[in-house]
Amino acid sequence: MMIKILICGEGEHDMGKKEYCPRKNDYKIDEGWIQKFIRKIKPHLNIKFETRRRKELISFCHGKKRLALKGHSEKAFYAMMLAKREGYDAVVFMVDADTKDLKQWQQKCMEIFSGFAKVKNAPLGITCVPKSASESWLLSDNQAWAKLGLKDLKALPTEPEMIWGKRRNQRIIGDRPHLF
Template sequence: MQPIIRSITGNADINFEVKFRAELTLFEPFKKFPGGVYGHGQKAFVAKAAAAREGCNYLIYMVDADDTSPQRHNDIAGEILSGFGALKKPEVGCVACIPVSASEAWMLADKEAWRKLTGHEVANLPGKPEELWGEKRDPSSNRPHNIFARICAQEELADSSETRSLLAAHIDPGTLRRSCPASFTHFADMLLKPHKS
């Protein structure tokens, strides 16, 4: 995701500090959350507090929708935005990143990026990646991660964060906006105008 963020913002000098949601409980300074803050909103609230405490200018809270429904994306976004808004720290710009289905759907969306990565046209890339879904434990399913793994195997690439990063460096945000309109467009627009409160 980091190369995509740099491409969208036009800032190649962004420094990132990655924390997983499970780690955020270590930083939780609150005994109870404000009313109306639940689900991902609670983690977003804690993440914003940690970002403010650590002097971060921006927070990108990322979670897969794990669903193909735009409504599920919107529900999760609402939870996250309520968490951002419940903590008044306007110095931290906040962005919700919620790929519909899974982040691998975004990785499958740009055929030209795959061509640049491999040096040739890549077969079996799906159309409409936000509509992909399937059983997690079935490697032949249409779950985005499983398709990504099969494409990596077909191209003799590791299914790894390094491959994702190399691929992401070639991804065109305009292509992602067209291929993943339900979730990528929301993320890219929010990245250019982060939530501040």
């Protein structure tokens, strides 16, 4: 059984990239850290990933009354509607917190949750708002991992935001979340 996951994020580092290869008349796909983490945690699952940049998520309700969604909730709503319409099993909505302030981080998370909540009978919605190192978000959401089937939640680090290490030590294995 194939699981379809839609990833909406900011750029290639998060979501990967897709380049056309004219020799093969096909696309070469380089996955981002989100796909790599999901595949590492659940290697036995047959997963198809699709990506959309958040800036591509737009409304087509010209002339109609717009929903009263603020901040990231509007784009999260559009991402969830797209996932529902196109038959995805889950949607990962990623946005950088760009702050270590807990209240601002919680506000961004709540905006995304409220956008997801406006969609009835929606697929699984996973909110991704990394505080410091974007790769560490995935390691911190044990409820989402449990829903995806991870049996031993102790395999996840208890403080994933603290494992990014010093930038000058990027070559040390395990000192960066994307090497975890």
